[in-house]
Amino acid sequence: MKPRTHRRAVILSLGDELTLGQTLDTNARWISRRLVDRGILPVEHVTLPDDLDAIVRALERAARQADLIISTGGLGPTLDDLTRDALARAMGDTLVEDPASLEQIRAWFASRGRPMVGLNAVQALRPTRAAAIWNKWGTAPGLVGEIEGAMCYCLPGPPAEMTAMFAEAVEPALAPPGGIVIQTRALHTVGLGESEIATRLGALMRRDAVVLVGTTASGGIVSIRIRREGPSADEGAIDQVAAQCRDAVAGHVAWEGDPTAAQALVEALRAHGQRVGVVESCTGGLLGATITDVPGSSDVFLGGLITYANELKRSLAGVDERSLDAHGAVSAAVAQEMARGGLRAMGADHCVAVTGIAGPGGGSEAKPVGTVFVCHGRSDGLTDCRQLRLTGDRGSIRTWSVNAALSMLLFACRGEAAPGLLRQVR
């Protein structure tokens, strides 16, 4: 197929389990990030059930909107896997068996000492004018074909297979627009509401500006996102806008750029040669999980204590029974003892403790659901304890608490105290 330019992409996620809400799609987001990195703009994500007509219509519509289509899902061996048929119909084509694919599927089973089930042979079908993409990580080959001038890549749904195949077969074939560049910057702030930030940014946020500035709020972090699309890179233009934004929210920027809070934290700890441990109650391991989601976090993350039951707050973190009796498990005193106990048990430079009421049960008049204490302790004995009064469901309260802990650590790494956090009451 001849080289072409890819500028705009539509991403399709296929499967009843997605539209019925049984499974959370993470593929579209992952693909979007990779496309943006390559200067290609995702203009729409569409999620569809296992419905042949709906998938064919969506492919045809996507081909009118974009010059690149990437679908995930529907390439399995079973009768509800319709992507092969849909691609053939959208291409005005029919299916044939691809001998190389069949051989690859056979070899995949053989290498695992399992017989190939007859059903898997349908996975070797492809439209006559499409090519198969070798899946070394599973049994579902991918497909690539052309629909009314748009390149369409069909990848399997399991994220491990999809991401590996994208990196190996799709990314190298992408042809970003010559000279058209999407540049992005991001400042991630704590302690200022979205409207306060918008007021401070003022005209920088106009939708007709050359460099676009927007804000998004998520779990106590308000991110200022800066984007410029142009015929060539212009670091000066976007960096100047970024600098103006930075000035407008001085003292509130926890980290910058594409990394997540946890990625930024791992990087900052590594740069400062520091190590961290955690002591978690209401977050139940989520803070540790968030940090260790980052490759290489073992350089800076020692471990943690999940002291969910009060008896473990005593036995593992050494919290004084009298503190639990006098103040309750959700209190500044206990958070502080948890942080100090964690420092003792792990020998870290930093330890963050989180204790709170994530709900829906367990609240009281004095300590309603959403009452959370986050305490940062340093190896020199200093502690910084914040009380938050959060709203929302259990998941939101836990995520917000984790973000508060990560933010405090990010400032602490740089030797700064975090500003007052959003929803902080003390």
Add this chain to the structure above:
Amino acid sequence: MKPRTHRRAVILSLGDELTLGQTLDTNARWISRRLVDRGILPVEHVTLPDDLDAIVRALERAARQADLIISTGGLGPTLDDLTRDALARAMGDTLVEDPASLEQIRAWFASRGRPMVGLNAVQALRPTRAAAIWNKWGTAPGLVGEIEGAMCYCLPGPPAEMTAMFAEAVEPALAPPGGIVIQTRALHTVGLGESEIATRLGALMRRDAVVLVGTTASGGIVSIRIRREGPSADEGAIDQVAAQCRDAVAGHVAWEGDPTAAQALVEALRAHGQRVGVVESCTGGLLGATITDVPGSSDVFLGGLITYANELKRSLAGVDERSLDAHGAVSAAVAQEMARGGLRAMGADHCVAVTGIAGPGGGSEAKPVGTVFVCHGRSDGLTDCRQLRLTGDRGSIRTWSVNAALSMLLFACRGEAAPGLLRQVR
């Protein structure tokens, strides 16, 4: 507005941060689950950037496809928040200020002791023929209007606000189709591949059957999803198909129904009056986080040790230094000592330990990335240790490991040993 029947829904998720892949949308999935529970079928999820024309076109297209539209996002106070304008245009209407909304926003700020920023006043705008929906959890009121006969609810993007408003204002107003019922069943299996299951299910998976059977694979769990849509509930028809599926995969069903693995585990532990602790290395807290994501998990989850660094495997879980030296941290011996150490430290009925190489670094010829040991220990000293050889990226390996641990616990709760797991090598 007059009552009507809601049968098919389109869900829109709005925001540059979503199409650019900066944020993962979880709203569409959450809403889908709630609609399915009410007998309404989500037929498409669409994610769009902050682009007025694109949003208006999507609203108009959704109104032709469905009788219910639910959008999230784009109701903030800033210039990139375009949902109000898009709804007005799709309705052929103009915007007016809603005095009650303005008052509610003012009160929201006042109750927090903060002045209302002038910018927030735009959040009180609504199309003249639409109604505002009170947001008690934030500053962005929702909207409800009618587009070419379809009801359109616009809710704010932050999940905490969206879910609370959905439950309070949207759900009670939904009018599921009289007598039309969507019934679902699900069997979640371990140890059988998707094609093996499809072979066993055979004709049950035909797409023209009255009761539809499909499979989805995710992180080592293959779920058999059974769905029937009809003029009235027919428990006999769907339960008969479910029973046939159950027979076909006997011995492999870890749990059934809508709950997640963690929800099913919490329920099973509670039913048996048992308590669990965890000792995590490569999952870094993710197993604990997954269990404690379930409301009420404090009844059955004691806590855990995150022994990420080897020194903590020794000091916290009591792993013998000689075992670490002789077998390495990723070994059956160490996994077993971790499980036993966790039982000692926490006094639980069950303890699961996970140690492995999540990658991308840290692999070797003998123990490549994806080598994971999951060991279940019981208070009577019995242990059951499995070695997995996983593929995929760090996130997939960690999720698969967590699912393996949860599956083993689900069988153990019932006094059964789990069957051989997918990708188990020993």
